[in-house]
Amino acid sequence: MLRAALVQLNVGDDPAVNLAATLGFVAQAARGGAQLVLTPEATNLLTPDRERQRAVLWREADDPTLAALRAAASDWRIWLSVGSLSLRHDDPDEPRFVNRSFLIAPDGGIVARYDKIHMFDVEIDGRAIRESAGFRPGAQAVVARGPWPMGLSVCYDLRFAALYRRLALAGARVLTVPSAFHPTTGAAHWHVLLRARAIETGCFVLAAAQTGTHPAPHSPGRDPRRSYGHSLAVAPWGEVLADAGQAPGVTLVDLDPARVDTARTRIPAWRHDPVIWGP
Numbered sequence: 001m002l003r004a005a006l007v008q009l010n011v012g013d014d015p016a017v018n019l020a021a022t023l024g025f026v027a028q029a030a031r032g033g034a035q036l037v038l039t040p041e042a043t044n045l046l047t048p049d050r051e052r053q054r055a056v057l058w059r060e061a062d063d064p065t066l067a068a069l070r071a072a073a074s075d076w077r078i079w080l081s082v083g084s085l086s087l088r089h090d091d092p093d094e095p096r097f098v099n100r101s102f103l104i105a106p107d108g109g110i111v112a113r114y115d116k117i118h119m120f121d122v123e124i125d126g127r128a129i130r131e132s133a134g135f136r137p138g139a140q141a142v143v144a145r146g147p148w149p150m151g152l153s154v155c156y157d158l159r160f161a162a163l164y165r166r167l168a169l170a171g172a173r174v175l176t177v178p179s180a181f182h183p184t185t186g187a188a189h190w191h192v193l194l195r196a197r198a199i200e201t202g203c204f205v206l207a208a209a210q211t212g213t214h215p216a217p218h219s220p221g222r223d224p225r226r227s228y229g230h231s232l233a234v235a236p237w238g239e240v241l242a243d244a245g246q247a248p249g250v251t252l253v254d255l256d257p258a259r260v261d262t263a264r265t266r267i268p269a270w271r272h273d274p275v276i277w278g279p
Contacts, residue, residue, distance in 0.1 A: 005029030012215030013047035074108030083178020112144030114152035168201035186228025202264035236263035
């Protein structure tokens with residue numbers, strides 16, 4: 001049995017304030033017996049202001065949020081899935097940032113990194129959102145060797161089922177989907193897509209989420225970001241095991257590894273991929 005904790009956050013445009021809140025929830029989760037703690041996408045910063053991003057973001061090697069979270073994992077002896085951090089690219093000639101997920105081991109070491117592949121370039125409620133203008137997409141799918149084999153993804157990746165099929169076939173038994181889902185699309189699609197990814201792959205799906213209206217005191221005059229919340233844990237058969245609602249906090253859930261084998265034995269569709277010709 002694995003006890004996991006979904007940390008639901010309402011971060012703003014001050015990484016130091018965000019870090020203090022995150023560390024408090026990580027400690028709460030560890031005291032609750034969590035062996036695996038998961039935080040959302042954009043754990044360190046959420047702002048629509050590119051100038052603010054340039055002013056406060058670091059490269060991975062120098063990022064204080066990552067350093068503090070690695071220390072927390074070591075102090076509490078937990079696995080820590082940092083949903084993602086916004087970071088400067090290591091290439092000094094790349095002006096865009098990266099949206100990078102990390103899996104940290106109980107000794108504080110980084111076991112795996114994953115850069116979000118699918119960029120959120122859409123128009124919602126009359127507003128254009130162009131994630132690719134500010135962030136460079138990744139190109140490599142990642143299965144991390146954590147407490148169980150874990151397939152890493154971030155937010156908008158959720159809409160691309162082929163990624164999760166590849167992760168499952170590569171050995172993943174848990175899929176992580178840290179997110180800052182838009183309230184409009186969240187209300188329409190969040191639950192059904194997460195349940196579908198679990199059913200299609202026979203994996204547990206763990207989706208820690210951002211929630212609420214994100215404070216932006218350093219970005220006056222800009223419309224604040226909003227997120228849907230509802231961090232979810234979904235079983236391999238598609239049942240919702242936990243829904244965090246819309247308040248920041250910690251949600252604990254116990255995962256039985258036998259449920260992966262049971263679901264995959266009952267309907268092994270996750271590995272039934274015949275060659276299809278045409279159209």
